[in-house]
Amino acid sequence: MITRRAFGLASLATLGLPALAAFPDKPIRILVGFAAGGPADTCARLVARLLSDSLGQQVVVENRPGAGGALATRAVKGAPADGHTLLLCAFADVLNPIINPAEANYNLVNDFAPVTRITGVGNVLVVHPSLPVKTVPELVAYARSRPGQLNYGSAGIGSASHLAGELFGGLAGIKVTHVPYKGTAQAQVDMQTGTLAFMFDSLISALPNIQAGKLRALAVTTAVRSPGAPEVPTMVEAGVPEYDLTSWFGLAAPKGTPAPVVERLAGAVRQAIKRDEAVEALLRLGGQPDDMDGAAFERYLRGEDARWKKLFAAGTVRIDK
Incomplete structure (x- = not known):
């Protein structure tokens, strides 16, 4: 007997095969919501170079600074869900909808397909x-x-x-x-x-x-000690319970991007950032390679979204406008 789960997986695989076989069939764009030269831009250009090699297709970085990163985020939200337009998402993309929900006009968890977290600094x-x-x-x-x-x-x-x-x-x-x-x-x-x-x-x-x-x-400020300064304790170790502020960078695609395309992108990035040149580049940013698939990254984003909403609601964190 074919179970409902087996039927669903078989259907997904069948539907995804044409998309996966054709992907990528044109250059891929990674939009960055911050100016060139900063950590987000540096991370995006590293991933673009590595993905170009892995996928055999040109991957370009496009900077669209403004609104705390929201300009680029909104642009990717409205892009075709085919995997050829990606967002270099960051910590700010979780905070913006909490701080300025009307201006942000997006929710990173609900409006995107998480691909992978690249690093946390x-x-x-x-x-x-x-x-x-x-x-x-x-x-x-x-x-x-x-x-x-x-x-x-x-x-x-x-x-x-x-x-x-x-x-x-x-x-x-x-x-x-x-x-x-x-x-x-x-x-x-x-x-x-x-x-x-x-x-x-x-x-x-x-x-x-x-x-x-x-x-x-x-x-x-991170939950674990930094590889760049292993002798410096974390805030929790230093006596501030529950303290964790990690400025992370990841990749996200528009919601509705076929699962096989997301999985291919995630696999390519996860493998590429383990190369020596990538490890060295991320260490210079103060981080190290992550290894999250789309599901793990989504769980992480949902956790961060819930945690920061709770901190703001409780008045633990306040933002003066």
């Missing part, structure tokens, strides 16, 4: 050496005794560095003052001069100043 909590703290608990105690007096910088309202600070304040139960900048460059300068007490900076940007003694690293 974290920020590092750094303080100026003049601050009399050497651990996260010491910083918490210092801030608690001076409510609202400690300033921290970020790359702007709603950025990962801003959310990292808000999550820290909310989970640690301290009141600190956010100072938004137009990008991290000036914030990094003010950190080194002592104008800012602390900051959640990208590990790659902060590491040279940490090694030179210009900044002191207290913890990384």
Whole structure:
């Protein structure tokens, strides 16, 4: 007897064969919602080069910065669901619909077909050496005794560095003052001069100043230690339970893209990013290769979506507009 599950799988395989045999039959575009030269763009161009080799078809990167990445995301949402237009999705794509639902006009979980997560990178909590703290608990105690007096910088309202600070304040139960900048460059300068007490900076940007003694690293924001600084504890290890802020990058296709096409893309990326050149490139970004199929990536996205919605609803994280 043919079970319902067996019949469904057989039907899916039959329907997917023509699409898989023909794919890709033209160049593939990867849209990036951020400017050229940044971590998202670097990640996209690495994957584009590797996929071009694996699939035997040209893969090009198209930058469409604006609206916190939402311009590119909306463009891919409306693209043909044939696997030839992909989104370099990022942490911001989960946060945008929560922070600005009307402007975002999409939901990464419901409106896309997740392909794979490429890598996850974290920020590092750094303080100026003049601050009399050497651990996260010491910083918490210092801030608690001076409510609202400690300033921290970020790359702007709603950025990962801003959310990292808000999550820290909310989970640690301290009141600190956010100072938004137009990008991290000036914030990094003010950190080194002592104008800012602390900051959640990208590990790659902060590491040279940490090694030179210009900044002191207290913890990384990811759930596991960073391969770029294995001696630096995580925020959880440092005494802030449930803290996890991972700036990840992945690939997503428009909803309705045939499952065999999604699986082929995911398999090609997962295999390619294990190459030595890819591992080295991702390490330079502060990450390492992931290995998620579409189903695993979807579960991850649903978990992140639910977690951040809960944090905002509880008031643990707040965004001043």
